[in-house]
Amino acid sequence: MTNWRAVFVGFLLATVFGIVGLVLPGIGQLAAGLIGGFVAGYMAGGGLGSGLWHGLLAGxxxxxxxxxxxxxxxxxxxxxxxPAGGAISGAAGLGIFAFAVVISLVMAVESAVAGAVGGVLNSGRSGRGGRNAY
Incomplete structure (x- = not known):
């Protein structure tokens, strides 16, 4: 079962750190995805698979x-x-879509790995397997 609170908190942290991370382009966003995924996985607990899933969703x-x-x-x-700008931005739409898909995949993969680590670290900390500890 998905802990949507963990996913939402991880997403918010990744967003906030991503905005702050604009000072260091690339590195800041990488760190934001790792932090958000780790927190989502840690909050969800439940081990490797659960942490991976929650980090993936947040990212x-x-x-x-x-x-x-x-x-x-x-x-x-x-x-x-x-009108000329509308035509240009319409033509750029395909490139923007491809860029958004690539960014989404990169953020999802790095967040999933960090979420797996967080889920493993919190796999046995609560009486309910860490899943609904928060």
Whole structure:
């Protein structure tokens, strides 16, 4: 069973650290995904598989939201430039979609690995297997 509270907290942490991590492009986002996935996996507990699943969900949710925000920003920029800008931003839509998919996959994989570590570290800490400890 999915602990959506753990997923949401991991997603929020990844988002906040991702925004702060813009100071160090690439490294900041990598650290954000690792932190968010670890926290989601640790909060969910239950061992390797549970931590991996919760970290994966937290990371992929962050990637999807990030991709949508990039798409909205490009769309608004295209609208501001008039009909020519609309055509340009429409043509760029395919590239933006591909970029969002790649970012989502990278964030999901790194968060899943960190979530697995968190789930293993919290596998036996509560009487209920760590699953609903929070």
């Amino acid at each position: 992929s949710l962050g990637g999807i939201i990030g991709g949508l925000l990039i798409g909205v920003a490009v769309g608004l920029a295209g609208l501001a430039l008039g």
